[in-house]
Amino acid sequence: MTQPVRPAARRAGNGLVPLLIAAACFVTVAVWLVVRDPQAVFLGYVWGPIAMLAAAWSLQRIGSMVMLPRVVRAFWRQLSHAAIILFLSCGTALALANNNAGMSLYVAVPMLTGMFWTMSAFLRLPLGDRTAIGWARVLLDGATVAVAGGMLFWYVVLSSAPPGTDLATRAAAGTVGVAGLLCLVVLGKAAGHAGGPIEPVALRLLAVAPMVAVALAVLLIAGSDSARLMLSVIGSPLVALSFASAAYRQRLVLSRPAAEAPAPSRRRSRAELVPLFAVALMAVLVSYVSVDEMTSRQRTLIFGSVVIAVLVATRVLIGLRDNRRMLAGLHEQQAELKRLAMTDSLTGLANRTRFVTVLTERLAAHKPATVLLIDIDDFKMVNDTMGPALGDQLLYQVAQRLRENSATRELPARLGGDEFAVLLDVEEVTSAEEAAARILQALAEPFRVGEHHLLAHASLGVAIAGPGDTADEVMRNADIAMYAAKEGGKAAWTRFEPRMRQDVVNHARLGSELHNAIIRRELFLLYQPVFDIVTGRLHGVEALVRWQHPTRGFVSPGDFIPVAERSGLIVPLGSWVLREACEQLARWHSDHGDGAIKAINVNVAVRQLRESGFVDEVAAVLSETGLLPQNLVLEVTESSVADGRQVRETLHALHEMGVRLALDDFGTGHSSLSLLRAFPVDVLKLDKSFVDGITDGEDRGRLAVAAAVAQLAEYLQLSAVAEGIESEAQLERLRDMGYRLGQGFFMAKPLAADEAGALMSTPASIVA
Structure with a gap:
C-alpha cells in the first residue's frame, strides 16, 4: 500500500501549479513588452486568457474544499465564475488585438460583467451591520464614489481624451473606471470587517484587480499609445496573478495548525476610505472650476463649503476610529466564541x-x-x-x-x-x-x-x-x-450496507421482546454436566440460559445474548441466571444430600463486573439461598479480565470472599499467560477449538497448546477443564495429557434440572 501524501504538501501542490502558470504568463508578457515587435501585438495578448484560466482553476479548487465554511466556499466559487467571465473578455481582446480603435464594447461588456460579479462576491461577505441602516451605509458610500468618479471621468479624463477617441471607447472606459472604484469600496468594507472569514492578505491581493481597472480606464482615454498598449496587454495576467496569489495565500493559512493561524486584522483597510477620498476629490474639482468661472463672493462661498466638508470628513474619520477601537474587543470575543463552539478543546479538531x-x-x-x-x-x-x-x-x-x-x-x-x-x-x-x-x-x-x-x-x-x-x-x-x-x-x-439497518431493527425488536421475556419468565436454564474423566463421576454443572419464545419458538443464545450485551439487558439477565442457578443448587443439596454436586458454574458478562454493586449482589444471593462462597464458580472471559481497573477490583473482591473464578475459553486471547499473574484464577477451561483437532496427528499446534495448558494448570495448582469433547478418542487423549475434568456432547448434552439431578442419584459411567 502506498504511503499517504502529507496534507500540507497536497494543499501547496494544488494551489501552486496555477499560481506558477499565472506568474509565468505575467513574466512572459513583461519580457515581451521590453522586446516587443509592433507587428506582433497578438503575441502580447495571447497570455492573458491562459493566465485567467489558471486563476479560475485555482479559485474553483479552493471553493470546493469541504473543510471551509459555506460563505467562504461560495465567495471563492463566485470569484472563479468572475475569472471565467474575464477570460471571455481576454479572449475577445485577443481576437481584436490588431484593432487599435480603443476599448471595444465586445471587450468592455464581459469585463464589466466580471467586475460586477466580483463585486457581488464581496457583497456576500460580512460587511458589518446587516440591518437596513448597515446596507444604507454601503449604498451611500457606493453612490458617493459613483457620482464622484463619474464627475471626475466626465470633467477631467474625458476632456483630456485625444481628439480621435470615439464616444463608445470613452463611455466604456469611464464605466470601467467607475466600476473599479465601486469594487474598491465594497472590497474595503469586507477587509475592514474585524474577524472576517477571508484571510486579510488575500483580500489585499484581490484589490489589485479593481486598481488595474481604474488605471486602464484612465490610460485608455488620457494616456499615450505606448502606455495604453502596456496596460492592456499586462493587465489581464496581472489580475489573474492577483487571483491565483490570493487563493494560494488562503491555502497556506489553511495548511497551518489552528494555533498558528493569523489573528484577524484590526486595521482599517485603505480601500474603505475611498468614499472620503471621493469627497475630497470633488472638493478640489469644485475649487478648480470656481477659479475661472465664478465671482469673488461665489468663490469665497465655495471655498468655505469645501473647508466645512473637509472638517466634517475629518471629524467622521476620528469618530470611526474611536468606534472601531471600542468594538475591536467585542469582535474578537465573538470570533473566539464562534471558534470554540465549532472546535474540540482537547485536540483542536472540528467538534x-x-x-x-x-x-x-x-x-x-x-x-x-x-x-x-x-x-x-x-x-x-x-x-x-x-x-x-x-x-x-x-x-x-x-x-x-x-x-x-x-x-x-x-x-x-x-x-x-x-x-x-x-x-x-x-x-x-x-x-x-x-x-x-x-x-x-x-x-x-x-x-x-x-x-x-x-x-x-x-x-x-x-x-x-x-x-x-x-x-x-x-x-x-x-x-x-x-x-x-x-x-x-x-x-x-x-x-x-442497507441490510445492516434491518439487522439493527431486528436486534432492537428482539431486545424489546427479551426485556418482556425476563419479566414473563420465558427464560429457563439447562445444565451442562462437568465430569471427572478419570473416575467417570459427575463433578459439577455449568448453568446455560435458554429462551422459548411464545411465537418464535426456540431462540438461540447466539442470537439473543449479543442483543442483551449491546442493549444492557445482560445485567438483569445475568442477575436472574445467578439467582436461579444458586436456588437450583440449593434444591439439589436438599434433595440429594452428599450426592449432590458441590458447586455450580455461572457465566458472568463484563457489563455485570462493571457494576459497582455486583459483589454485594453475589453475597446477597449466596446468603438468601444458604450457599457458601465455595459453592459458586463464576466463569469470565479473557477480554472481561482485561477490561479495566473496575473489573479487576471486582474479581479480587469476589476471590477474597471465597467465590472461585474460572477463565473461560482459555488460549484464544492475546495475553493469556500475563493474565494469570494479575488475575486470581482457580480454574482454566481449555477452549473447544483446541479440543477439535487434538486426535489429528498432523495438527501439532493444537496438541501442543492443549498439553501446555494441562501442565501449566498442574504447575500453578489450578483445575483444568477441557470443553467441547465430542468423541471417545478426544476423551482418552485428554486424559492421557493429564486433564481430570471435561464436558461435551460425548458425555452429556445440556440437561433439564430434574435430568441433571438424576445423574447425582446414580453413579455415572462415561469411561470405557
Missing part, C-alpha cells in the same frame, strides 16, 4: 457541531459525502490503567495523526470521548474504502505517550451518503457499520 453542520451543507448542495466513523478499541482500559491524563494525551496524538493523514478536502473531527470522524467529498466505494484503509494503517503505528509506546487500534465504519439521506441518517449508518466492525473482531473497517 460534532461543526462536523454535522458541514455534512448537512454538503447534502443540501447535493454534493458527494462519505463519513468515516472511528472508535478507539479498548480505550477504556488505557484510561483506567494509566489514568485520564495519559488517556487525553493519547487522544490528542490520535487527532494529530488523523489531521496529518487527511487530505485537503477532508474534514477530521472529534465527536466526543474516543470517537472520531472524517468527512470525505467522495461517493465512489473504492475511494471510500481506500481512505478507510489509509486511516487504519496510520493509526496502527505505535504512539509515543510519555514514557510508553501504546498501540491504539481502531474500529471504523464507512457510510456513503445516498440520494435523500440526511446528516443524521448518514451518521447513524456509519455508527452501525462501526459496531459491525467491532463485532467482527475490531481493528478493522466495515462499509455500511
